[in-house]
Amino acid sequence: GETIRLLSSSQVITSVVSVVKELIENSLDASATGIDIKLENYGFGKIEVRDNGSGIKVDDVPVMAIKHYTSKISSSEDLERLTTYGFRGEALGSICSISEVLVTTKTAADDFSIQYALDSNGHVTSKKPSHLGQGTTVTVLNLFKNLPVRKQFYSTNRKCKEELKKVQDLLTAYGIIKPDLRITLTHNKAVIWQKTRVSDHKMACMSVLGTAVMSSMVPFQHCCEYPEVLEQINLSGFLPKAESDTSLTSLSSSERSFIFINNRPVLQKEILKLIRQYYSQVTQKDCTRLYPVFFLSITVPASAVDVNVTPDKTQVLLHYKESVLLAVENVLKSLYGPLPA
Ligand code: ADP
Ligand code: MG
Numbered sequence: 448g449e450t451i452r453l454l455s456s457s458q459v460i461t462s463v464v465s466v467v468k469e470l471i472e473n474s475l476d477a478s479a480t481g482i483d484i485k486l487e488n489y490g491f492g493k494i495e496v497r498d499n500g501s502g503i504k505v506d507d508v509p510v511m512a513i514k515h516y517t518s519k520i521s522s523s524e525d526l527e528r529l530t531t532y533g534f535r536g537e538a539l540g541s542i543c544s545i546s547e548v549l550v551t552t553k554t555a556a557d558d559f560s561i562q563y564a565l566d567s568n569g570h571v572t573s574k575k576p577s578h579l580g581q582g583t584t585v586t587v588l589n590l591f592k593n594l595p596v597r598k599q600f601y602s603t604n605r606k607c608k609e610e611l612k613k614v615q616d617l618l619t620a621y622g623i624i625k626p627d628l629r630i631t632l633t634h635n636k637a638v639i640w641q642k643t644r645v646s647d648h649k650m651a652c653m654s655v656l657g658t659a660v661m662s663s664m665v666p667f668q669h670c671c672e673y674p675e676v677l678e679q680i681n682l683s684g685f686l687p688k689a690e691s692d693t694s695l696t697s698l699s700s701s702e703r704s705f706i707f708i709n710n711r712p713v714l715q716k717e718i719l720k721l722i723r724q725y726y727s728q729v730t731q732k733d734c735t736r737l738y739p740v741f742f743l744s745i746t747v748p749a750s751a752v753d754v755n756v757t758p759d760k761t762q763v764l765l766h767y768k769e770s771v772l773l774a775v776e777n778v779l780k781s782l783y784g785p786l787p788a
Pocket of ligand 2: 469472473532533534536538539
């Protein structure tokens with residue numbers, strides 16, 4: 448049992464960034480408008496995520512970190528109309544089995560917050576009153592304490608720095624898709640990244656990508672019918688302008704592309720490739736080494752997407768992928784012209 452538990456946990460939680468991802472998704476599901484992330488020693492000393500969300504009800508505390516407990520869905524039909532990031536009840540339990548976890552929480556109905564210590568099975572082992580306001584703080588200590596090989600993998604300075612960069616990229620993505628979310632990232636007591644609350648996606652992009660980049664971008668909005676189900680696909684976001692003189696600011700040597708499907712940051716290689724193809728013909732630049740910066744938000748009916756394909760939910764299965772790709776191509780054609788035959 449212990450081995451299987453460890454194996455499945457290490458698939459959900461592969462790195463510091465996956466802990467941060469799961470914890471901030473929980474915060475967002477709890478309607479937080481502010482999230483503060485604190486890391487020590489690149490997250491291997493400590494990862495702490497504090498939110499001002501709904502908090503966890505006293506009755507839910509004993510089960511919150513039990514594998515497969517989730518307060519978010521109760522039937523398989525709910526998966527068809529999923530509006531939360533979480534739905535599998537796996538993250539908190541997985542984190543418990545590979546680290547030491549403290550959860551401090553207070554709902555609006557509680558008089559004060561309580562800090563709970565959890566054991567590797569997700570059971571509460573002790574509790575004490577605390578002084579925090581409404582919301583939840585999850586503290587993760589000694590990550591991968593029982594996975595020495597995994598821990599070893601991150602033992603070099605370079606790996607650690609890469610990991611920190613990935614955390615920043617992740618926060619950038621959530622910062623863009625959630626304009627009214629305030630975020631801070633602290634590493635070893637210094638604030639290294641932050642975003643304030645703003646009113647729309649444009650302001651959010653300006654604050655996280657910079658005003659120079661945003662001045663070389665154009666907004667787009669495209670809506671079409673999903674032929675297979677007679678429902679709509681909505682595309683919106685910002686792409687680089689079609690003038691090649693702006694290409695210097697809107698091209699980046701590192702990946703600065705942000706694709707979302709139903710508000711989830713996702714990896715969509717085919718979409719990425721399409722955008723690079725279309726954009727490179729305008730700029731005459733080699734988009735295999737310099738990447739266009741863009742933000743693309745795709746909204747499809749919840750029933751048209753399966754987010755249950757990989758443990759970390761970064762890969763999603765679009766049931767009608769061809770239609771979505773076609774919609775993306777239509778946007779690209781209208782902006783950059785057709786690809787040469
Ligand atoms: P899931 O997100 O799939 O439900 P998790 O293991 O991530 O599973 O979390 C388990 C449960 O703990 C959630 O369903 C939720 O009820 C509660 N929870 C976890 N984090 C928070 C948080 N930051 N605020 C409020 N509730 C939380
Ligand atoms: Mg979750």
